[in-house]
Amino acid sequence: MTKFEALGLAQPLLDAISDLGFETPSEVQEKSIPVLLEKDTDLVALAQTGTGKTAAFGFPMIQKINADSRTTQGLILSPTRELCLQITNELKLYSKYVKGLNVVAIYGGASITEQAKQIKRGAQIVVATPGRMKDMIGRNMVDISKIDYCVLDEADEMLNMGFYEDIKDILSNTPEEKLTWLFSATMPKEVASIAKKFMHQPVEITVGTKNAGAATVQHEFYMVGGRDRYAALKRLADANPGIFSVVFCRTKRDTQRVAEKLIEDGYNAGALHGDLSQNQRDLVMNAFRKKQVQMLVATDVAARGIDVDDITHVINYQLPDEIETYTHRSGRTGRAGKSGISMVIITRSELRKIKSIESKIKQEFIQKQLPSGIEICEIQLYHLANKIKETKVNKDIDAYLPAIYDVLEGIDREELIKKMVSVEFSQFFNYYSKTKDLNSSESGKERGGRDDAGYGDIPNEGSVRYFINIGERDGYDWMSLKDFLRDTLNLEKEDIFNVDTKDSFSFFNTEANITEFILQTFTDFKVDGRFVNVEVSKSPGGSKGGKKRSGRKGGGGRRKDGGNKSFKSGKKGGFNKKGGKKRSGFY
Numbered sequence: 150m151t152k153f154e155a156l157g158l159a160q161p162l163l164d165a166i167s168d169l170g171f172e173t174p175s176e177v178q179e180k181s182i183p184v185l186l187e188k189d190t191d192l193v194a195l196a197q198t199g200t201g202k203t204a205a206f207g208f209p210m211i212q213k214i215n216a217d218s219r220t221t222q223g224l225i226l227s228p229t230r231e232l233c234l235q236i237t238n239e240l241k242l243y244s245k246y247v248k249g250l251n252v253v254a255i256y257g258g259a260s261i262t263e264q265a266k267q268i269k270r271g272a273q274i275v276v277a278t279p280g281r282m283k284d285m286i287g288r289n290m291v292d293i294s295k296i297d298y299c300v301l302d303e304a305d306e307m308l309n310m311g312f313y314e315d316i317k318d319i320l321s322n323t324p325e326e327k328l329t330w331l332f333s334a335t336m337p338k339e340v341a342s343i344a345k346k347f348m349h350q351p352v353e354i355t356v357g358t359k360n361a362g363a364a365t366v367q368h369e370f371y372m373v374g375g376r377d378r379y380a381a382l383k384r385l386a387d388a389n390p391g392i393f394s395v396v397f398c399r400t401k402r403d404t405q406r407v408a409e410k411l412i413e414d415g416y417n418a419g420a421l422h423g424d425l426s427q428n429q430r431d432l433v434m435n436a437f438r439k440k441q442v443q444m445l446v447a448t449d450v451a452a453r454g455i456d457v458d459d460i461t462h463v464i465n466y467q468l469p470d471e472i473e474t475y476t477h478r479s480g481r482t483g484r485a486g487k488s489g490i491s492m493v494i495i496t497r498s499e500l501r502k503i504k505s506i507e508s509k510i511k512q513e514f515i516q517k518q519l520p521s522g523i524e525i526c527e528i529q530l531y532h533l534a535n536k537i538k539e540t541k542v543n544k545d546i547d548a549y550l551p552a553i554y555d556v557l558e559g560i561d562r563e564e565l566i567k568k569m570v571s572v573e574f575s576q577f578f579n580y581y582s583k584t585k586d587l588n589s590s591e592s593g594k595e596r597g598g599r600d601d602a603g604y605g606d607i608p609n610e611g612s613v614r615y616f617i618n619i620g621e622r623d624g625y626d627w628m629s630l631k632d633f634l635r636d637t638l639n640l641e642k643e644d645i646f647n648v649d650t651k652d653s654f655s656f657f658n659t660e661a662n663i664t665e666f667i668l669q670t671f672t673d674f675k676v677d678g679r680f681v682n683v684e685v686s687k688s689p690g691g692s693k694g695g696k697k698r699s700g701r702k703g704g705g706g707r708r709k710d711g712g713n714k715s716f717k718s719g720k721k722g723g724f725n726k727k728g729g730k731k732r733s734g735f736y
């Protein structure tokens with residue numbers, strides 16, 4: 150018996166589940182499905198999006214509904230058009246083997262007559278936004294007087310958006326004896342009072358004790374001067390070349406401005422806020438889904454419907470006023486079992502807010518340093534090299550190759566690589582070689598001064614930053630990489646710090662006095678037949694601690710006898726000297 154079978158689900162649903170590739174029920178599914186199948190009960194479930202809650206109410210509803218009757222039996226209210234469509238699509242997938250079952254979405258911004266037609270054809274399940282639902286009830290376009298099940302999805306969001314009265318009106322058109330299943334990420338007073346008012350002794354379930362998804366989201370903050378917010382945002386984007394993110398701003402104006410500036414600066418960005426027309430919002434959302442937009446700058450309200458699973462980063466350009474809003478924001482990443490990062494850009498005076506959020510979400514923030522300009526250049530350079538390596542050759546260029554060979558004739562391989570990489574790299578280098586350290590110090594001293602090194606996890610004056618050619622793609626996160634380094638080098642936990650994993654490479658720090666030992670250990674060092682290469686990073690490790698860079702000498706010294714396989718020797722072309730073999734990871 151599969152785990153889904155054990156929950157009491159019938160064959161048509163099990164077949165759909167198997168097609169979808171779901172292997173094990175999520176926590177909210179395990180807790181809700183048997184209860185909803187076995188008992189005729191109301192339910193209050195505290196669960197966030199991304200936890201599988203659509204299936205948690207969708208499976209039981211589909212199983213209990215009579216698909217032979219055309220009467221509307223189930224109503225699902227959800228806060229936004231986006232979510233409404235998402236739920237409808239999911240339910241259609243879940244019910245693909247249930248003959249005759251129709252799920253219809255009704256929401257604002259689309260033809261009401263077309264939606265009314267679909268309802269008329271017979272919709273056993275209607276998924277609706279409150280505004281449009283109320284409208285259609287008023288025009289007798291939908292009949293919910295015989296429903297058996299009503300789901301209030303993202304109840305806290307709906308109330309936040311001011312739908313209380315609409316919900317009340319809608320519910321007054323439904324039978325008293327229907328069952329109500331309420332799902333909410335948080336339980337503010339308003340939601341509790343809805344539960345009390347409209348539900349009868351609901352079964353209560355909570356998914357996870359903390360903020361759901363917490364285990365998969367890492368929370369980080371970056372402290373900068375108030376004027377450096379935008380520059381900090383750019384650095385975060387540049388330091389994460391594969392970023393696919395939502396950037397939250399507090400106001401529509403800021404949202405528009407930040408998006409415009411990002412676009413102006415050459416980023417794949419888009420704005421999403423309430424002053425845009427539905428059409429404009431659809432365009433930007435479609436582009437985001439297709440990853441043509443890598444940074445979606447949004448207000449909290451507009452972002453509510455975003456239900457995209459593989460968002461890598463949530464960036465809080467400004468902190469929200471309400472802590473609960475932070476929970477919603479960070480819940481946009483780390484979904485469906487993937488890991489995600491929620492980054493917050495703050496000024497020194499906002500540090501207290503971080504503490505309040507920590508106590509609310511029961512998770513600690515990691516204070517991180519914005520990468521220096523040089524570090525970003527390095528990241529971009531390796532990213533570019535990787536991109537070139539992994540680019541599939543387009544057969545259609547064959548016809549042009551003879552002419553291209555002509556143009557490039559006489560340039561040797563090394564020179565060609567340097568030129569090719571410079572095409573893109575120079576743009577970063579020119580920009581960042583002139584930039585300053587943006588990190589603001591907790592102690593109150595202004596950035597740029599020596600005292601900046603005085604807090605948190607910034608390397609000491611005598612620490613050295615290293616580059617290592619393994620990263621997340623090889624299955625490491627910062628903790629496991631630290632373990633790997635400790636075990637390999639036989640060091641203590643605190644000897645290795647500032648471990649920062651990227652997609653295909655990482656950085657870490659040690660005290661300068663062991664640099665020689667580190668580099669020696671990683672000379673001709675292989676794991677699973679692959680060379681693992683460690684080099685002293687050119688960057689100061691995200692802090693000004695690197696200014697003295699006494700450790701750089703260690704790197705240089707090693708290079709003399711250890712052979713040059715490094716980008717570190719720098720602009721003079723160390724990039725591919727003898728390193729071709731060892732640095733195979735980068736080409």
Ligand code: AMP
Binds near residue numbers: 178
């Ligand atoms: P939801 O919280 O309902 O928005 O679901 C988030 C995503 O997880 C959706 O793309 C679902 O298709 C997917 N999902 C739901 N249940 C499971 C499961 N048991 N195993 C794997 N994926 C699931």
